[in-house]
Amino acid sequence: MEENPEGPEDHDDIDRTLDAVGPRLKRLRQRSDVTLTDLAKQTGISASTLSRLEAGLRRPTLEQLLPLARAHGVTLDELVDAPPTGDPRLNLRPISCDDGSVILPLTRRPGGIQAYKFVRPAGRDDDAPDLRTHEGFDWVYVLNGTLRLVLGEHDLLLKPGEVAEFDTRTPHWFGATAAGPVEYLSLIGRQGERAHVRAVSR
Secondary structure, three states, rough: OOOOOOOOHHHHHHHHHHOHHHHHHHHHHOOOOOHHHHHHHHHHOOOOOOOOOOHOOOOHHHHHHHHHHHOOOOHHHHHHOOOOOOOOOOOOOEOOOOOOOOOEEEOOOOOOEEEEEEEEEEOOOOOOOOOOOOOOEEEEEEEEOOOOEEEEEEEEEOOOEEEEEOOOOOOOOEEEEOOOEEEEEEEEOOOOOOOOOOOOOO
């Protein structure tokens, strides 16, 4: 994967994008007439953390943005209002995160199963996973690199071509290893929705 070093302007754009998420989250919640307590139950994020996110006192992480987008019925790029790419044929909005990860939404409709491509930078093999839970079902396919998936009591290393699917109410965490960055696809649906295999070659 080619290097794409970011200059100061890129970091300024990321900072402005993330700083604007808090007020947008508050407007979405108030528009739906949902309390912080109810939203906490839907997303698995504590009400106090949600309050700090809305007030701009804390920046959202990737693991928080995904369940929040689902709960509010918007796509991830709509939630963060990321700038569009330069290719009008695609019009996808890559979303950069503070940890160096990049998310590329592959679907545009809210609700139903959402498809994303994730690119995570090289990590540390001794990183302590911050396990999360939320409503939904996840199907993950590794494209390049090694994906570390901590799922409940299991600590897995997935290679290119390998797949994992699981109920996201199971505590989980994704990361790269010290060997290098990882790219993977993720299909994320509401509880009860999952990828269905209709044909398998022998």
